[in-house]
């Protein structure tokens with residue numbers, strides 16, 4: 001308390017003291033000159049002068065500082081002006097400093113976030129135009145060749161039109177991926193959660209990709225026979241997209257005559273883990289942390305011929321994270337890769353539980 005008093009009132013205390021001393025000295029000299037020196041009167045007037053000076057100075061200073069600090073608070077309008085009380089203002093310098101520091105820190109974080117977002121935006125647009133340029137130029141190349149006279153040859157005409165169509169298909173494929181990823185990233189995509197049989201879903205993706213896999217003589221199989229259904233909760237369509245992307249990758253980056261195996265295991269009581277394992281080219285360790293970034297490809301030139309947009313895995317990650325689930329990857333170069341993700345198991349039916357107990 002004594003320290004507090006000293007700190008906050010020292011200015012008024014001292015100023016009042018100086019004024020009182022000066023006035024008392026003046027009074028004494030006047031009284032002495034007039035030959036009417038009354039020590040009691042002088043003591044009383046000194047005391048009064050001191051008290052009055054002290055309060056006037058203290059109040060004026062408080063008001064003065066308060067006004068200016070209030071202006072600072074108002075200027076940096078995000079500071080809570082209400083936390084400023086006029087009475088504590090002269091003693092409350094440290095809380096003001098704290099608040100201003102916090103304000104500055106918040107602003108810094110905000111600016112940094114904006115910078116990151118700006119960089120991301122620039123990157124994204126750069127990548128998009130780059131991705132679109134390649135197939136567009138391919139298509140244009142074939143069309144120009146056709147216009148230049150190749151159209152007259154029936155065989156070449158058909159071949160070039162087919163190739164141009166391939167380019168257009170690739171454009172559509174990239175735009176679809178872009179559309180999906182934009183929706184995922186802006187959080188526009190609501191999950192339509194339902195209960196479905198994951199074994200059946202994997203089987204249907206196997207069927208869809210059969211032709212693609214056959215071209216590279218890659219076998220798509222389960223690790224064992226799943227006789228009974230495994231019911232999980234999730235957005236069926238999105239999970240199908242996840243499985244498709246992982247399987248397409250395993251075919252794309254798999255070896256000729258290779259195998260892609262899918263297993264579904266119980267992880268903990270209410271979770272399953274779905275693993276997609278291939279014996280393909282594998283991924284070097286240094287690439288793994290960046291694998292799920294959009295547009296990231298291990299071999300930029302090589303995989304472009306395979307026709308990917310580099311968005312497949314980032315779409316997978318977004319979907320899994322939207323389900324509040326996890327995705328893992330393990331890979332050894334020239335041995336193979338394993339991508340796995342977790343899913344929530346559906347509650348067993350009441351009848352089953354009743355039978356068990």
Ligand SMILES: Nc1ncnc2c1ncn2[C@@H]1O[C@H](COP(=O)(O)OP(=O)(O)O)[C@@H](O)[C@H]1O
Nearest residue numbers: 249250253282297298308309310311312313337
């Ligand atoms: N099963 C896999 N085996 C080896 N490499 C893979 C596998 N899956 C993904 N990759 C690597 O990860 C990169 C990113 O994959 P993805 O996001 O699906 O993009 P894309 O397939 O369009 O290139 C691929 O370019 C590839 O290098």
Ligand SMILES: [Mg+2]
Nearest residue numbers: 249308312313
């Ligand atoms: Mg892919």
